[in-house]
Amino acid sequence: MQQWLYLLKPTRLGMVTGEPTAREAEIVSRHFAFLEDLTGKGVILLVGRTQNRDESMFGIVIFEAQDESAARMIMGSDPAVRAGVMRAELYPYKVALMRK
Secondary structure (H helix, E strand, O other): OEEEEEEEEEOOOHHHHOOOOHHHHHHHHHHHHHHHHHHHOOOEEEEEEOOOOOOOOOEEEEEEEOOHHHHHHHHHHOHHHHOOOEEEEEEEEOOOOOOO
């Protein structure tokens, strides 16, 4: 299995700097459940986001997939990406060091 990282940025900054709309909140809830499920299945290694609330804010998902096509399918299946609430960029990745 290869490791991959997808970088997430909100398409509407107000979603993180102000108040998310009801639609955004519902989609982000599904996004979190999606990532939680893949983490439980051993696909995802790490998920997190920066804590700043300005235009430089971003989240990352580090995960394993067989190849780039499979990685793009996982990223594209993320409810926040599918719904256009977040935009995502995929990168090949390799964890070099990790705490035990």
